[in-house]
């Protein structure tokens with residue numbers, strides 16, 4: 001079991017979920033939504049060797065938390081992984097797009113200056129701008145696009161840029177999600193829960209359910225479930241290796 005994008009600190013019973021995830025999962029990437037949340041979460045949850053907590057600044061709260069940008073840039077200096085960061089161009093957040101862009105630009109630039117980081121990136125209705133930013137700072141490291149939902153054209157561009165993709169069971173419930181998943185490079189896909197935001201049958205997806213993507217992926221990739229499971233596990237280990245301390249300076 002692996003989960004490469006989880007808001008573990010935001011489940012109603014975070015401590016219990018954390019203990020359970022540490023016991024059941026080979027690896028969990030806990031992405032935070034603000035630099036202060038990163039500090040609080042790192043203090044509250046017991047360190048576990050299989051759980052990485054990364055500093056982020058979610059685009060949905062960018063307009064409320066932009067004054068935490070200097071703190072984020074400082075934290076990135078000590079972290080090997082960064083997230084959740086990115087852009088959200090959907091109707092609800094579009095009015096704050098310029099603040100989001102300034103934050104994301106500075107974040108990616110910082111990762112690039114530091115020689116690269118592994119980033120978990122939100123790109124809802126903004127894949128073009130996300131990819132433009134990554135392109136401007138080509139030494140940013142490894143970008144993992146979480147729950148990619150943009151056009152096939154932007155997907156092709158992301159693949160050419162070397163992006164990875166974290167996808168979850170909720171994404172594969174939609175026809176569009178399945179269509180996009182079919183064209184992903186299988187060697188750059190890892191599972192994610194995006195819990196507790198992402199839900200199945202109105203229940204938050206748990207970190208140990210992220211691997212439920214195996215069945216639907218086997219269908220769209222035309223492979224056996226065993227093959228898909230083995231591939232995802234191999235990918236996950238490779239990505240996790242990139243996120244270990246030796247990458248940070």
Ligand SMILES: [Zn+2]
Pocket residue numbers: 005007084194197
């Ligand atoms: Zn998320």
